[in-house]
Amino acid sequence: MKFTADLAIDWMTKANQKIQDNKDYLSSLDQAIGDGDHGINMARGFDAVMNKLGNNDYEQVADVWKESAMTLMSKVGGASGPLFGTALLKMSMAVKGEAEVDDKTFVEALEDALAGIKQRGKAEEGEKTMIDVWAPVVEKMNEAQTVEAGVLRDTAESAMEATKDIVATKGRAAYLKERSKGHLDPGSVSSYYLFAALAETLEGEG
Amino acid sequence: MANVGIVVISHSEKAAEGIKEIVDQAVGKVAVEAAGGLEDGEIGTSLEKIQAAIQHVHNDQGVVMFYDLGSAKMNAEMAIEMLELENVHLAEAPVLEGAYLAAVEASMGKSLKEIVKALEKEF
Ligand SMILES: Nc1ncnc2c1ncn2[C@@H]1O[C@H](COP(=O)(O)OP(=O)(O)O)[C@@H](O)[C@H]1O
Numbered sequence: 591m592k593f594t595a596d597l598a599i600d601w602m603t604k605a606n607q608k609i610q611d612n613k614d615y616l617s618s619l620d621q622a623i624g625d626g627d628h629g630i631n632m633a634r635g636f637d638a639v640m641n642k643l644g645n646n647d648y649e650q651v652a653d654v655w656k657e658s659a660m661t662l663m664s665k666v667g668g669a670s671g672p673l674f675g676t677a678l679l680k681m682s683m684a685v686k687g688e689a690e691v692d693d694k695t696f697v698e699a700l701e702d703a704l705a706g707i708k709q710r711g712k713a714e715e716g717e718k719t720m721i722d723v724w725a726p727v728v729e730k731m732n733e734a735q736t737v738e739a740g741v742l743r744d745t746a747e748s749a750m751e752a753t754k755d756i757v758a759t760k761g762r763a764a765y766l767k768e769r770s771k772g773h774l775d776p777g778s779v780s781s782y783y784l785f786a787a788l789a790e791t792l793e794g795e796g
Numbered sequence: 797m798a799n800v801g802i803v804v805i806s807h808s809e810k811a812a813e814g815i816k817e818i819v820d821q822a823v824g825k826v827a828v829e830a831a832g833g834l835e836d837g838e839i840g841t842s843l844e845k846i847q848a849a850i851q852h853v854h855n856d857q858g859v860v861m862f863y864d865l866g867s868a869k870m871n872a873e874m875a876i877e878m879l880e881l882e883n884v885h886l887a888e889a890p891v892l893e894g895a896y897l898a899a900v901e902a903s904m905g906k907s908l909k910e911i912v913k914a915l916e917k918e919f
């Protein structure tokens with residue numbers, strides 16, 4: 591892959607589309623095990639990201655991701671803001687100075703993002719958070735040392751579906767304990783949209 | 797010499813302002829800044845608002861910060877890291893009672909270290 595700033599913008603644009611289209615769905619998931627604002631939070635955050643990206647020129651992937659990260663941290667409002675923000679910030683640091691990001695560096699960036707989310711949320715895999723989507727995706731990409739659209743989408747999708755069976759021990763859903771079981775984790779669903787959008791961006795390039 | 801500054805972070809603009817009001821009213825000589833809600837007053841926390849609040853009250857003596865819910869903590873930690881300021885401390889204490897105690901201590905000219913100790917002892 592040769593991932594450029596234009597592709598990075600395309601990724602954010604497609605992610606925004608999915609989030610806006612599924613805003614109510616995401617909030618309804620959060621209603622079941624949280625405070626019901628996840629769709630509103632993400633839609634507000636990505637709306638602001640699109641505004642920012644549309645009004646500036648970017649030469650480097652790192653700049654696109656950094657700008658997106660900062661915007662999400664200030665506009666999302668909920669836990670997902672600092673978490674997705676940290677993820678993109680770590681990714682931007684990993685690709686700093688590169689006009690075209692190759693597979694190897696992209697995989698490293700994803701690894702750093704996952705480490706960043708874990709550190710920020712003080713959470714691990716199996717606690718019914720977005721980590722349960724990020725971790726398997728990163729693991730798969732790491733094994734292959736390439737970012738392949740089909741694998742990316744499938745891995746994210748099945749990981750997202752698997753969060754249904756987990757009992758939450760982190761985030762607001764943890765207050766529900768056993769009752770959090772049987773519901774998808776909202777942040778895992780929006781993480782799936784993010785990866786599905788990335789898959790589309792990569793396919794468009796192929 | 798200035799006193800340690802205080803930042804109150806809440807998901808609600810009103811809650812943060814309210815806590816600042818209580819503390820201001822009872823304790824003078826201490827800079828307290830509220831960072832509540834989002835820019836448009838909606839519920840949540842904003843990195844930008846928190847950073848601005850820290851910078852507003854920051855001085856040589858340092859700043860102690862209080863937060864309400866888990867996601868506020870994440871944004872607060874983020875803000876401290878990004879500003880790269882020394883002597884900013886995020887306290888693990890009830891947001892109102894903690895801010896009040898810290899303000900009392902700060903008004904007596906206590907150092908950040910002493911205030912953190914007092915908070916740890918009390919909560
Ligand atoms: N400590 C944490 N570590 C990792 N992810 C978390 C953590 N807390 C919450 N999340 C993720 O954030 C999502 C909730 O986001 P959102 O509703 O926007 O924030 P809030 O919980 O503050 O209302 C959860 O579904 C979960 O995936």
Ligand SMILES: [Mg+2]
Nearest residue numbers: 624625627628
């Ligand atoms: Mg929520």
